Amino acid sequence: MAKHDTPLLDQLESGPWPSFVSDLKQEAEKRAKNEAGHELQIPVDVVDDLLGILELSFKHGKTHWKHGGIVGVFGYGGGVIGRYCDQPELFPGVAHFHTMRIAQPGAKFYTSDYLRQLTDIWDRRGSGITNMHGSTGDIIFIGTTTPQLEEIYYEISHNMNQDLGGSGSNLRTPADCIGQARCEYACYDTQDLCYNLTMEYQDELHRPAFPYKFKFKFDGCPNGCVAAIARSDMSFIGTWKDDIRIDDEAVKAYVGGEFAPNGGAHADGDWGAFDIQKEIIALCPTGCMKYEDGKLEIDNRECTRCMHCINAMPRALRIGKETGCSILCGAKAPILDGAQMGSLVVPFVEVNADDDYQAIKDVIEPLWDWWMEEGKNRERLGETMKRLGFNALLEATGIAPVPQHVQEPRSNPYIFWKEEEVEGGWTRDIDEFRKDHQR
Amino acid sequence: MAFVSSGYNPDKPMENRISDIGPRKYDEFYPEVIKNNKGKWLYHDILEPGILVHVAESGDKIYTIRCGGARLMSTSLINEICDIADKHCDGHLRFTTRNNIEFMVDSEDKVKPLKEDLESRKFAGGSYKFPIGGTGAGITNIVHTQGWIHCHTPATDASGPVKAAMDVLFDDFKSMRLPAHLRVSLACCLNMCGAVHCSDIAILGYHRKPPLLDHEYLDKLCEIPLAIAACPTAAIKPSKVEFKGQEVKSVAVKDDRCMFCGNCYTMCPSMPLADKEGDGIVIMAGGKVSNRISAPKFSKVVVAFLPNEAPRWPQTTTVIKNMVDAYASNANKYERLGEWAERIGWERFFDICELDFTHHLIDDFRDPAYYTWRQTTNFKF
Numbered sequence: 001m002a003k004h005d006t007p008l009l010d011q012l013e014s015g016p017w018p019s020f021v022s023d024l025k026q027e028a029e030k031r032a033k034n035e036a037g038h039e040l041q042i043p044v045d046v047v048d049d050l051l052g053i054l055e056l057s058f059k060h061g062k063t064h065w066k067h068g069g070i071v072g073v074f075g076y077g078g079g080v081i082g083r084y085c086d087q088p089e090l091f092p093g094v095a096h097f098h099t100m101r102i103a104q105p106g107a108k109f110y111t112s113d114y115l116r117q118l119t120d121i122w123d124r125r126g127s128g129i130t131n132m133h134g135s136t137g138d139i140i141f142i143g144t145t146t147p148q149l150e151e152i153y154y155e156i157s158h159n160m161n162q163d164l165g166g167s168g169s170n171l172r173t174p175a176d177c178i179g180q181a182r183c184e185y186a187c188y189d190t191q192d193l194c195y196n197l198t199m200e201y202q203d204e205l206h207r208p209a210f211p212y213k214f215k216f217k218f219d220g221c222p223n224g225c226v227a228a229i230a231r232s233d234m235s236f237i238g239t240w241k242d243d244i245r246i247d248d249e250a251v252k253a254y255v256g257g258e259f260a261p262n263g264g265a266h267a268d269g270d271w272g273a274f275d276i277q278k279e280i281i282a283l284c285p286t287g288c289m290k291y292e293d294g295k296l297e298i299d300n301r302e303c304t305r306c307m308h309c310i311n312a313m314p315r316a317l318r319i320g321k322e323t324g325c326s327i328l329c330g331a332k333a334p335i336l337d338g339a340q341m342g343s344l345v346v347p348f349v350e351v352n353a354d355d356d357y358q359a360i361k362d363v364i365e366p367l368w369d370w371w372m373e374e375g376k377n378r379e380r381l382g383e384t385m386k387r388l389g390f391n392a393l394l395e396a397t398g399i400a401p402v403p404q405h406v407q408e409p410r411s412n413p414y415i416f417w418k419e420e421e422v423e424g425g426w427t428r429d430i431d432e433f434r435k436d437h438q439r
Numbered sequence: 440m441a442f443v444s445s446g447y448n449p450d451k452p453m454e455n456r457i458s459d460i461g462p463r464k465y466d467e468f469y470p471e472v473i474k475n476n477k478g479k480w481l482y483h484d485i486l487e488p489g490i491l492v493h494v495a496e497s498g499d500k501i502y503t504i505r506c507g508g509a510r511l512m513s514t515s516l517i518n519e520i521c522d523i524a525d526k527h528c529d530g531h532l533r534f535t536t537r538n539n540i541e542f543m544v545d546s547e548d549k550v551k552p553l554k555e556d557l558e559s560r561k562f563a564g565g566s567y568k569f570p571i572g573g574t575g576a577g578i579t580n581i582v583h584t585q586g587w588i589h590c591h592t593p594a595t596d597a598s599g600p601v602k603a604a605m606d607v608l609f610d611d612f613k614s615m616r617l618p619a620h621l622r623v624s625l626a627c628c629l630n631m632c633g634a635v636h637c638s639d640i641a642i643l644g645y646h647r648k649p650p651l652l653d654h655e656y657l658d659k660l661c662e663i664p665l666a667i668a669a670c671p672t673a674a675i676k677p678s679k680v681e682f683k684g685q686e687v688k689s690v691a692v693k694d695d696r697c698m699f700c701g702n703c704y705t706m707c708p709s710m711p712l713a714d715k716e717g718d719g720i721v722i723m724a725g726g727k728v729s730n731r732i733s734a735p736k737f738s739k740v741v742v743a744f745l746p747n748e749a750p751r752w753p754q755t756t757t758v759i760k761n762m763v764d765a766y767a768s769n770a771n772k773y774e775r776l777g778e779w780a781e782r783i784g785w786e787r788f789f790d791i792c793e794l795d796f797t798h799h800l801i802d803d804f805r806d807p808a809y810y811t812w813r814q815t816t817n818f819k820f
């Protein structure tokens with residue numbers, strides 16, 4: 001018997017897509033039965049009350065959560081989001097309902113053993129409800145009480161060799177695409193770079209010292225499966241410098257209809273036979289390809305590595321061999337001055353595990369120093385860049401300006417020359433001037 | 440329910456403390472065939488919607504079955520996922536960035552039993568636990584935020600509208616009929632934890648009423664300077680107000696400067712802004728993050744407001760479904776929704792999608808607004 005009637009939520013049990021309502025209900029029943037015989041450390045009816053309070057929100061068209069105040073684990077400035085409900089008498093099970101962010105492994109590969117250890121802890125000490133995963137990437141444990149926070153942290157750190165993720169004005173848990181683990185387009189090992197930087201910057205991740213949050217994301221190629229360019233303060237996007245590798249036989253197989261274009265991604269559309277002129281040559285944004293007499297040619301110097309041809313003919317075309325990544329900075333969601341896309345700061349940098357990714361750290365650290373020095377409270381890197389200008393960032397990081405940095409050069413001539421850039425400096429003698437020019 | 444200690448000693452928090460150890464290392468969790476072929480993959484094929492094969496230089500293959508899932512997930516369901524991974528995949532699995540679950544096997548004969556097993560599992564209410572799909576030129580899972588399940592500032596729910604929308608879009612999750620892939624995202628307030636601003640279609644919760652002021656408690660519960668500093672548009676001022684004949688310290692909000700972000704409420708519980716009529720959904724469209732053919736783009740607001748209609752948000756899902764269908768029948772192969780809109784012109788987009796254009800859709804927020812007005816005589820009637 002359900003504790004609360006949920007007539008509105010019940011309507012979300014039908015339909016084909018997995019119903020979170022059905023899932024919450026099965027969890028509520030599991031807790032009530034407690035067949036595992038756990039000493040449940042938070043109320044047995046926590047999930048019933050979660051359903052109850054959500055039903056009330058559906059009825060009222062409003063949330064019933066209050067901001068959580070400061071809760072956390074000793075020594076860390078993030079990893080926990082405090083939360084209390086505004087109807088504790090009706091729903092005592094969720095009166096205190098904090099979340100914990102558990103740092104996810106690269107590309108979210110798991111073993112069942114590992115996940116079962118997590119679910120065991122979370123069944124005993126929390127609600128048994130999670131997000132797999134939060135938008136930044138962490139596993140999110142949704143709902144526990146304040147005294148359990150340290151206990152959970154103790155268990156995951158001692159028994160699972162597992163840490164919390166970041167929240168607050170610090171480095172957020174970095175996230176990566178699947179990359180070389182399973183994707184032929186990957187230009188560098190996203191998981192290894194992500195892991196290396198995550199470990200290198202644990203202090204920045206756990207102890208807020210930044211003006212605001214800071215995100216790293218790692219996409220193995222310009223397809224951008226973790227959307228690094230749009231949602232990370234610093235995105236590392238795989239690219240290459242040399243030539244796209246062409247397998248002429250495979251090109252013929254696409255032209256001849258033996259291979260389905262784009263890995264078969266359009267199988268259910270009514271698109272007719274593959275037409276290399278129309279679908280590849282004409283769509284290449286730089287016009288740097290041609291297909292004549294059964295031979296595909298790419299003028300690689302003109303290619304901007306947009307991935308279209310490679311995506312469309314993965315068996316015929318491969319990324320180049322001289323690979324590395326581009327670094328773009330300053331992406332953020334619209335609040336406040338509007339959304340910002342990452343801006344290209346380093347067109348190409350080697351991704352070298354052998355020297356512990358020094359070339360990349362040499363970009364990160366001066367940039368952080370500059371932002372910590374100049375950034376205002378609650379100002380994302382992109383906003384600091386906007387306020388102080390791209391040149392200020394280049395100066396701080398010692399990166400030389402190149403045309404790749406801009407979409408187009410400025411269309412106003414209001415150049416703020418510095419004195420040292422102008423021959424002879426700015427100190428002049430008015431009497432000297434007057435020798436040639438009367439008053 | 441007796442308290443069970445983990446071993447943590449609250450009197451000596453530093454005793455045996457372990458910290459700064461980070462996540463577990465990725466390679467502990469790789470399936471064998473990935474360990475062996477990492478960085479040596481040659482190509483992939485989508486065998487049918489939701490089922491991929493990746494082929495390595497060595498000739499090794501890995502077959503992946505991608506399943507949609509609600510990201511709000513119970514430990515019961517996670518344990519069931521573990522059972523499936525144990526039965527079919529040597530205990531390995533992964534999640535994608537868009538909250539899909541991927542089960543991987545190393546030979547073709549293991550695909551069919553896994554697929555049948557996944558398709559046979561349903562919740563008591565009748566929905567699939569593991570619908571297979573989300574590949575290629577179709578619609579994959581919606582990335583989203585917390586909504587009414589956990590956050591204090593949402594203007595809409597997250598899990599509810601996502602379930603309602605995915606039910607309506609289910610055929611396109613299971614098939615690959617679209618001109619290119621189409622990504623849908625939801626964020627429940629304009630803070631956009633889900634960073635939905637570059638999605639083909641974004642569902643965004645939006646408040647439309649400035650905060651209420653609980654003068655009686657405001658100074659007792661809040662640090663007034665923090666609430667003032669939290670406001671991105673400087674709409675909040677300190678103020679003294681009469682409350683039951685007494686002068687109390689409080690704040691005043693310049694309503695016409697309020698952008699309804701809820702940051703004040705984050706700092707000050709005496710400034711709630713949720714409201715049944717005020718809150719609802721903005722629909723944005725035409726964003727992308729991939730660099731393929733054209734540069735990444737922001738999504739644009741195409742519907743200024745739709746009401747919250749729990750539990751199934753019918754107006755929202757109808758607008759989305761119509762937009763998807765219009766895109767499916769009009770765009771060119773490989774063209775993303777935003778590329779299509781730009782090619783035909785936004786005026787034509789509103790035509791074809793049968794959307795009303797209202798003054799709310801003309802940007803008037805600060806500098807960038809000017810660059811969005813039409814500055815040419817080239818337009819379509």
Ligand code: HEM
Pocket residue numbers: 081083099131133134135136137140231332333335583584585589590591630631632633634702705
């Ligand atoms: C000013 C902007 C923002 C504010 C004030 C804000 C505030 C919050 C709050 C209050 C929560 C807690 C929700 C809960 O109760 O669990 C939250 C969660 C979260 N936020 Fe933000 N957020 C902002 C922007 C972002 C952005 C741009 C991202 C990512 C790109 C992000 C990523 C997350 C993630 C991953 C969570 C965990 C819950 C989830 O995945 O939905 N936030 N944020």
Ligand code: HEM
Pocket residue numbers: 107176177178179182183184223224225226227311483493534535536537622727728729731
């Ligand atoms: C033309 C553009 C794109 C192409 C050709 C493309 C191609 C691919 C390919 C081949 C994979 C498979 C990698 C693998 O699992 O073996 C993949 C995975 C994925 N893609 Fe994309 N992608 C594109 C854009 C996007 C965009 C814009 C998004 C999200 C906004 C996205 C989200 C994903 C996700 C979530 C995965 C699963 C990988 C992971 O979780 O790391 N993709 N994509």
Ligand code: SF4
Pocket residue numbers: 177178179180183184185186187219220221222223224225226
């Ligand atoms: S971003 Fe590129 S390398 Fe990474 S998974 Fe996507 S397509 Fe592959």
Ligand code: SF4
Pocket residue numbers: 283284285286287288289298302303304305306307308309310732
């Ligand atoms: S990657 Fe893009 S720009 Fe380069 S050749 Fe292919 S289609 Fe043209």
Ligand code: SF4
Pocket residue numbers: 584585586590591592593594626627628629630631632633
């Ligand atoms: S988008 Fe807004 S309402 Fe939703 S979780 Fe983030 S801060 Fe909360």
Ligand code: SF4
Pocket residue numbers: 649650669670671672673674675692696697698699700701702703704712
């Ligand atoms: S909702 Fe946002 S804009 Fe409005 S008063 Fe509060 S902080 Fe300021």
